[in-house]
Amino acid sequence: MSPAATSLRSRHLLGIASLEPDEIQLVLDTALAMKEIGTRAIKKVPTLRGRTVVNLFFEASTRTRLSFELAEKRLSADTLGVTTTGSSVTKGETLVDTARTLEAMAPDVIVLRHEASGAPHHLARVCKASIVNAGDGMHEHPTQALLDAFTMVERKGRLQGLRVSIIGDLVHSRVLRSNVLLLTKMGAHVTAAGPATLLPLGLDRLGVRVETSMDAAVDSADVVMMLRVQHERMRGLFLPSVREYFTWYGLTPERMARAAPDAIVMHPGPMNRGVEIDSVVADGPWSVILDQVANGVAVRMAVLYLLAGGEE
Amino acid sequence: MPIVMDADRVSRSLARIAHEILERNKGVDDLAFIGIRTRGVPIAERLAVHIKQIAGVDVPTGALDITLYRDDLMRHAVAPQPVVRRTEIPFSLDGRHILLVDDVLYTGRTIRAALDALIDFGRPSAIQLIVLVDRGHRELPIRADYVGKNVPTSRQESVQVRLQELDGRDEVAVDVVEGAEP
Numbered sequence: 169m170s171p172a173a174t175s176l177r178s179r180h181l182l183g184i185a186s187l188e189p190d191e192i193q194l195v196l197d198t199a200l201a202m203k204e205i206g207t208r209a210i211k212k213v214p215t216l217r218g219r220t221v222v223n224l225f226f227e228a229s230t231r232t233r234l235s236f237e238l239a240e241k242r243l244s245a246d247t248l249g250v251t252t253t254g255s256s257v258t259k260g261e262t263l264v265d266t267a268r269t270l271e272a273m274a275p276d277v278i279v280l281r282h283e284a285s286g287a288p289h290h291l292a293r294v295c296k297a298s299i300v301n302a303g304d305g306m307h308e309h310p311t312q313a314l315l316d317a318f319t320m321v322e323r324k325g326r327l328q329g330l331r332v333s334i335i336g337d338l339v340h341s342r343v344l345r346s347n348v349l350l351l352t353k354m355g356a357h358v359t360a361a362g363p364a365t366l367l368p369l370g371l372d373r374l375g376v377r378v379e380t381s382m383d384a385a386v387d388s389a390d391v392v393m394m395l396r397v398q399h400e401r402m403r404g405l406f407l408p409s410v411r412e413y414f415t416w417y418g419l420t421p422e423r424m425a426r427a428a429p430d431a432i433v434m435h436p437g438p439m440n441r442g443v444e445i446d447s448v449v450a451d452g453p454w455s456v457i458l459d460q461v462a463n464g465v466a467v468r469m470a471v472l473y474l475l476a477g478g479e480e
Numbered sequence: 481m482p483i484v485m486d487a488d489r490v491s492r493s494l495a496r497i498a499h500e501i502l503e504r505n506k507g508v509d510d511l512a513f514i515g516i517r518t519r520g521v522p523i524a525e526r527l528a529v530h531i532k533q534i535a536g537v538d539v540p541t542g543a544l545d546i547t548l549y550r551d552d553l554m555r556h557a558v559a560p561q562p563v564v565r566r567t568e569i570p571f572s573l574d575g576r577h578i579l580l581v582d583d584v585l586y587t588g589r590t591i592r593a594a595l596d597a598l599i600d601f602g603r604p605s606a607i608q609l610i611v612l613v614d615r616g617h618r619e620l621p622i623r624a625d626y627v628g629k630n631v632p633t634s635r636q637e638s639v640q641v642r643l644q645e646l647d648g649r650d651e652v653a654v655d656v657v658e659g660a661e662p
Contacts, residue, residue: 174560174563175560194563197563198563198564200566201545201565201566201567202564204566204567204568205548205567208600208601209600209601210600210601213548213549213597213600214548214549214596215548215549243548470564473548473561473564474561476561
């Protein structure tokens with residue numbers, strides 16, 4: 169094991185793929201300190217005072233955008249929000265032109281959500297600001313994987329050796345990809361399960377056990393992570409019906425009984441109740457879904473803090 | 481590497497400071513120690529043990545990390561960020577008499593950051609400062625209320641406080657470092 173990282177090696181956070189285990193650990197440790205700030209009467213520190221962060225969201229997002237915005241405000245950064253509706257993007261401006269225009273206002277960080285995989289990598293090459301990937305197409309969603317890992321450590325005390333089963337719409341999921349990359353780097357055992365039509369090719373080569381049976385996937389899992397069925401990305405015949413999906417891949421209390429005794433249930437949100445998860449499970453004692461939301465702010469504070477000092 | 485305080489001297493200084501705290505503060509009911517990370521924390525804990533032995537009262541003790549309040553953060557665009565550690569203050573500061581504890585008082589900038597941080601936690605009735613070593617060279621109008629030892633130094637020297645809890649032994653040493661800033 170290399171000595172513990174005291175800073176991130178890149179000034180961008182484009183994906184989990186480019187992070188080393190010690191950098192992941194640094195983000196998780198820093199997030200623990202950031203979480204305490206959220207418990208204070210005055211939930212704000214002056215750290216990023218005078219810094220400007222642009223939240224550039226080309227895709228619908230509520231929790232990720234609000235979570236980043238709250239993280240930025242708790243660190244005292246000045247924030248600007250740009251969404252596709254009501255901006256010149258609807259008038260035909262390209263991503264790079266939008267970013268260059270914003271760059272003329274000298275932001276320090278650009279948080280980008282885009283429907284095209286690789287969009288943040290492209291911006292990182294043309295912009296002087298630090299780029300944070302807040303989800304790019306079907307590629308990566310690194311801060312989601314980091315907050316999921318933080319929540320697992322908080323509840324289970326470790327990642328090493330943890331049995332994590334990720335179930336649902338795997339092929340469209342950037343959350344899956346980032347989580348698989350992070351969890352395998354940190355020594356967890358990942359199982360992925362979903363209907364054959366929603367299984368991406370080559371998943372097993374990432375060190376993941378692949379199942380099409382949900383019961384087999386849930387069996388003695390420490391963490392059951394449900395993914396949303398992404399109807400908006402389905403251009404073709406992926407599923408016969410929502411009811412059939414729930415019958416085979418919906419997380420019910422009966423299925424949870426197969427998991428490890430103190431297993432937890434996670435979901436990156438937004439949930440489709442009755443599609444991938446039963447309300448009894450979503451609101452039950454296993455659920456840490458609202459912890460994930462709360463931890464998202466702390467993890468994003470940690471990322472913004474660490475990137476502000478990242479090396480060129 | 482001249483040793484300016486040995487284990488015995490450190491121990492006697494802390495015992496003396498504990499007595500001074502009791503002498504100056506009538507009643508210990510609203511007192512609380514806040515140690516500044518890293519080495520202020522074990523010093524604060526030891527002072528709380530002394531107060532317990534002398535007066536039989538448990539004084540609550542917290543730990544403060546001032547990293548996010550530093551005035552030199554974000555000034556160096558390419559420097560790595562200092563590591564942030566957890567602040568743990570499991571009690572309200574409102575109306576309390578806070579005894580802020582650090583190992584070395586130098587420029588005063590750490591204490592300025594700590595004061596800003598404490599105000600974000602509540603409104604203490606008063607804050608007093610305890611340091612094991614005052615080495616001079618203040619850059620801000622800050623002074624300590626309780627000092628273990630005044631150690632005249634030059635800016636080229638660095639003061640190393642070592643504590644049993646973290647370093648395996650108690651001592652204060654003065655080293656000469658070329659162009660060093662703490």
